[in-house]
Amino acid sequence: MIQFLQQMINGLSIGSVYALMAVGYSLVYSIMNFSNFAHGGIIMLGAYFGFFFLTLFNWPFAMAFLGAAICAAILAVLVERVAYKPLRMRNAPFLYFIISAMGASMFIENFVIATIGPTFKTYPTVFSREPFRLGPLFIGRLDTMMFVISAICLAALIYFIDFTKMGKAIQATAFNPRASALMGINTDLIIITVFAIGGFLAGIAGVLFGMKYTVYPQIGFITIKSFIAAVFGGLGSLPGAVIGSVILGVLETLISGYFSSQFRDLISFSLLIFILVFRPIGLMGKSTEEKA
Amino acid sequence: MRKFWGIFLVLVLVVSMVAVGCGQKQEPAKEEQKAQEAPKEEAKQETTGDVVKVGWIGSLTGDQAVWGQCEFNTVKMLVEEINAQGGLLGKKLEAIGYDTRGDAMEAVNAVRRLTSQDKVVAIIGPNASGQAIPISTVLEEMKVPDIATVATNPKVTVVDGKTKPFNFRVCFIDPYQGAVAAGYAVDVLKFKKAAVLYDVADDYSQGLTEFFIKTFTEKGGEIVAKEAFKSGDTDFRPQLSKIKTANPDIIFMPYFFKEVALSANQARELGIKAVLMGGDGWPSEVLLEMARDAVNGSYFVNHVDFDDPAVQDFKNRYMKKYDRKVELNGYLAHDAFLMFVDAVKRANSFDPVAIRDALETTNIQGITGNIKIGKDTHNPEGKEAAIIKIVDGKYVFQQKYSPSK
Numbered sequence: 001m002i003q004f005l006q007q008m009i010n011g012l013s014i015g016s017v018y019a020l021m022a023v024g025y026s027l028v029y030s031i032m033n034f035s036n037f038a039h040g041g042i043i044m045l046g047a048y049f050g051f052f053f054l055t056l057f058n059w060p061f062a063m064a065f066l067g068a069a070i071c072a073a074i075l076a077v078l079v080e081r082v083a084y085k086p087l088r089m090r091n092a093p094f095l096y097f098i099i100s101a102m103g104a105s106m107f108i109e110n111f112v113i114a115t116i117g118p119t120f121k122t123y124p125t126v127f128s129r130e131p132f133r134l135g136p137l138f139i140g141r142l143d144t145m146m147f148v149i150s151a152i153c154l155a156a157l158i159y160f161i162d163f164t165k166m167g168k169a170i171q172a173t174a175f176n177p178r179a180s181a182l183m184g185i186n187t188d189l190i191i192i193t194v195f196a197i198g199g200f201l202a203g204i205a206g207v208l209f210g211m212k213y214t215v216y217p218q219i220g221f222i223t224i225k226s227f228i229a230a231v232f233g234g235l236g237s238l239p240g241a242v243i244g245s246v247i248l249g250v251l252e253t254l255i256s257g258y259f260s261s262q263f264r265d266l267i268s269f270s271l272l273i274f275i276l277v278f279r280p281i282g283l284m285g286k287s288t289e290e291k292a
Numbered sequence: 293m294r295k296f297w298g299i300f301l302v303l304v305l306v307v308s309m310v311a312v313g314c315g316q317k318q319e320p321a322k323e324e325q326k327a328q329e330a331p332k333e334e335a336k337q338e339t340t341g342d343v344v345k346v347g348w349i350g351s352l353t354g355d356q357a358v359w360g361q362c363e364f365n366t367v368k369m370l371v372e373e374i375n376a377q378g379g380l381l382g383k384k385l386e387a388i389g390y391d392t393r394g395d396a397m398e399a400v401n402a403v404r405r406l407t408s409q410d411k412v413v414a415i416i417g418p419n420a421s422g423q424a425i426p427i428s429t430v431l432e433e434m435k436v437p438d439i440a441t442v443a444t445n446p447k448v449t450v451v452d453g454k455t456k457p458f459n460f461r462v463c464f465i466d467p468y469q470g471a472v473a474a475g476y477a478v479d480v481l482k483f484k485k486a487a488v489l490y491d492v493a494d495d496y497s498q499g500l501t502e503f504f505i506k507t508f509t510e511k512g513g514e515i516v517a518k519e520a521f522k523s524g525d526t527d528f529r530p531q532l533s534k535i536k537t538a539n540p541d542i543i544f545m546p547y548f549f550k551e552v553a554l555s556a557n558q559a560r561e562l563g564i565k566a567v568l569m570g571g572d573g574w575p576s577e578v579l580l581e582m583a584r585d586a587v588n589g590s591y592f593v594n595h596v597d598f599d600d601p602a603v604q605d606f607k608n609r610y611m612k613k614y615d616r617k618v619e620l621n622g623y624l625a626h627d628a629f630l631m632f633v634d635a636v637k638r639a640n641s642f643d644p645v646a647i648r649d650a651l652e653t654t655n656i657q658g659i660t661g662n663i664k665i666g667k668d669t670h671n672p673e674g675k676e677a678a679i680i681k682i683v684d685g686k687y688v689f690q691q692k693y694s695p696s697k
Contacts, residue, residue, distance in 0.1 A: 118352070119361075129560065213554055217353075
């Protein structure tokens with residue numbers, strides 16, 4: 001029983017990492033109807049920004065954290081302006097968006113390798129590595145912090161989407177961009193906002209990921225799991241992204257802990273395919289009217 | 293306009309590719325930048341009658357970039373030094389290196405390029421078995437010898453009892469290394485219960501695991517848990533939680549420093565107190581940066597005692613030139629280069645086949661020990677392993693150890 005509880009804690013910790021990343025995919029998908037594969041690159045850049053703010057500029061942690069999120073938001077908007085907006089303006093085929101996203105992702109990764117270098121960067125110790133103890137259970141401080149920060153960010157995001165004017169405009173644009181534009185909504189601004197929010201969350205995810213593990217140019221690769229989680233939960237649905245991530249994290253952990261880690265990806269991806277065959281819109285996927 | 297965007301996309305991809313080509317810089321330091329730009333520049337030079345090309349392959353990017361960069365820096369430094377002394381057999385040497393990115397396919401491509409396009413007389417590297425094993429067919433086809441640096445899997449030089457004619461190495465092998473670790477854990481540290489966490493997707497990790505378990509159980513120890521992960525994983529807590537319930541005295545972690553650091557940190561976060569132990573995939577400054585406290589008191593098997601007087605001169609020369617500490621791979625790249633120079637001198641020729649023949653009878657004193665190549669194995673025979681303990685962020689030599697003793 002203790003081992004099961006420990007494994008559940010491990011799973012929730014991994015799930016919360018996936019969730020922060022998956023929300024960025026879902027948010028962009030809900031508006032643009034395509035998956036922003038450059039999201040992993042933005043997460044990686046966020047991690048580097050946080051690292052440099054802490055080590056080169058000696059900023060306090062909160063400031064470095066916020067600075068990294070803002071920089072990542074700006075870069076996400078820049079990626080949209082350079083890689084997607086021109087395609088959008090020309091009504092380019094869907095495939096072009098995917099290729100452009102992949103190109104942007106490759107560019108970001110290789111740009112970092114060429115300028116910063118391919119080796120690992122280790123975050124300075126901001127929080128003690130000493131875990132909290134709950135009897136025989138061990139809960140990492142950083143894991144707890146990640147869980148709390150993820151929950152706050154996601155709650156704030158859901159509030160923003162559901163209760164603010166801009167949030168309603170985002171929902172309207174997700175529902176029907178053309179009609180929204182005709183009704184006076186500046187869809188271009190909506191898209192900028194969505195990318196900025198996605199980038200902000202990516203920056204936060206990047207800093208947390210960097211602190212938890214390490215920073216290197218390929219960390220964006222882990223976002224493939226969060227993308228899968230987003231699809232699993234239902235692309236375009238924010239609660240779906242969170243629920244999909246938590247389920248995937250816990251599932252992977254339980255498979256590794258009770259069967260074998262060699263079966264982890266095999267079983268979790270088989271389940272994903274199973275879900276998609278019987279419910280192609282994912283667990284929490286909704287019809288277009290209820291997106292975002 | 294579609295055409296315009298087609299061109300734009302192609303440009304983005306081209307820029308990315310160019311970035312990959314040039315993107316081998318480790319740190320913003322100037323020396324490092326020079327080191328990384330070197331392969332491209334050197335590859336442009338044509339072979340002349342007075343210049344002989346020596347190849348190097350290894351990871352300049354990817355997880356093991358720290359090691360690969362150190363190796364290539366070492367080879368270039370030694371080439372410069374030998375050229376400054378008048379060259380080898382009256383000719384100048386030129387080092388040409390290609391990045392394998394830690395990938396087997398890239399390694400094969402790099403060897404093909406070195407042998408067919410650059411016409412190198414011998415190759416040094418790569419730094420891992422996963423890339424050293426698949427290159428043998430190209431070496432045999434092109435008849436160019438290779439001296440692997442830290443590729444410890446037996447299959448690098450011998451497969452199914454047959455020696456690969458053009459593959460050599462300068463390091464000891466996994467069966468020996470695994471046995472050393474297990475022997476030391478049982479005989480010296482007196483541990484009885486061991487757990488193993490290993491990388492199921494890596495030849496090196498699998499080999500070490502196999503031979504560690506064999507020796508540990510033969511010596512009366514018990515393997516209480518054996519858990520696996522896959523290269524690229526970042527979270528090891530599910531496996532470590534399982535290992536924790538088995539309550540081992542020692543956890544054997546036969547994989548590379550990044551994963552060692554992550555898994556060691558996570559083990560401590562789960563309250564695991566067991567001693568950690570590993571192989572030659574451990575030693576790196578990165579390990580200490582990432583997990584200084586978590587690996588405190590751990591042991592690993594190494595090719596060299598970093599405090600040995602024999603290595604100090606090389607350490608200092610490297611530090612002076614590159615303003616950074618030499619990594620483990622640098623010591624072995626150094627000795628691989630010595631093997632090459634010795635073979636050329638004894639063969640009195642730059643003919644790759646003559647160099648190969650001379651390599652088979654190598655018997656020299658390197659900085660990592662005596663290197664006497666076995667004709668039937670192409671491995672250095674009788675090289676003793678060094679046991680290193682990590683104490684307060686320092687690598688502290690314990691003793692030279694051989695499991696037969």
